[in-house]
Amino acid sequence: MPDAVKKPIPRPSPESAPYWQAAREHRLEIQHCDACGQFWFPPSLSCPHCLASDFTWTPVSGRGKIFSFVTYHRVYHPAFAKEVPYVVALVELDEGPRLLTNIVGVPPEQVVCNMPVEVTFDDYDEGVAVPKFTPLKAET
């Protein structure tokens, strides 16, 4: 879309850069504490559970449930004018942390709390991929 207004591109902080680098390669990785074994998000330089500063960026399942969500009807940014109505959700990963994201691949009126979802990656311009979530396909 040459003349269209672009969506805001995430501007990583030093702490979050590894998250976005993994996303670019379509992997969802978050910080895992070497000391207490818990995951956390959003990125920071020490574990919010035990304050230890040794951690490992670790791939997660990419699966979780919708904790809560909202549906935008008003356009707050011109890049989203063609997206309304769109869903912004808080997804609780199976590993525990909650991520703010979009729910895609399902009409907004069918989105409900506790819906099982899995990650999918949306390639924005400028080599950035943004993790989004879509309803989990039924296990076979």
Next chain:
Amino acid sequence: MIEPSRELRDVCAIVGAGNSRLGRVPGVSSLDLLVEAMHNAIVDAGVKVTDIDGIICRGPDESYAHHQLIGARLGINARFSTTLDNGGASQILGVALATMAIKAGMASTVIIGFGRDSWSRTHSSKEANLRNETRPDSQLAHEFGPEYGFFGAVAAHAFGATRHMHLYGTTRDQFGAIAVAFREHALRNPDAQMKKPLTMAQYHEAAPVVEPFGLLDCSLRSDAAGAVIVTSRERARDLRQPPVSIKGFGSFNNLRGWFADDNMVTTAAKNSGEAAYRMAGVGPADIGTAQIYDCFTYMVLTQLEDYGFCKKGEGGPFVASGALRMGGRLPTNTSGGQLSEAHCEGMLQVVEGARQMRHTYSAERQVAGANVALVSGHGGNQVCHSTLILGRA
């Protein structure tokens, strides 16, 4: 949990209350609105401006040492003065800090206030609208939000509404009952920004903003200021107005975040309220009127639960029963609230709580028989909270 000090119960009183013109007040800065409200509070109290030796305010974000500007406009020096910031929870903290300062002998009579020019700054013209969109980069989120189209306070609070609806079957009809009740109150308040009646049908017809919120779930953009004057109960006896006793206050801050734990459904009002009740020596059953921080309809419903006026999850039926209307079980936001009077980040809730406790309103605005009032303040990215309990002296 630490017990709040009962030594501060009924030690100080609110002796003056004032508001500026409310709503659309073009050409007047937030500072000028605040000074207007303070003048009105000073006249109301019947104190000399030189009797005031304390100033506490919350400044607009772009201001440095706002209290100094106020002192200059009022023409006074002060023994105690400061600007504090805890978002919409600031204004009650100002009253609490004034009480502490007076008890500590650092001041004898303190003026507290807040003003904003939100309508003029953002809605008065296309230029103002544009300026609103050019907030400084340092205040904007750069990741984990904007790339998903997540902007604004409406959506943040709407997350809580969705979750509450999911857990407890709360409905938009119940949110609407709050908006309709507060509009009824505003129609009895000649200063209120909203002048026309509101029906439930109109509530439902209003444009959706961020579902589950429509336009009438959202508070107003207002030019507005309010102020109160606090002094010792002893001094209060000689002043013009029936003194309103400061019985208790509390605060709590769920700093782990709105999206953490269950904070979007059980808010910081719970712990803040318990602290204030203990200091005041009262409970929910003693409260005759509540002035609740109503940035959005849902926030009233969940705070009423957190304050113990009904059980968690029963806020929907509680508000739908007509409890919040005059003559209801708990007349709430009796001047119209931020949904229909004007949005002044909780300052006008303090002003109205004090006025109700004087029992000097005309019968149509007075909550009959209310001897204790609860006031709430909420803000700071949805997690900071303060509570004030006022009573007839």
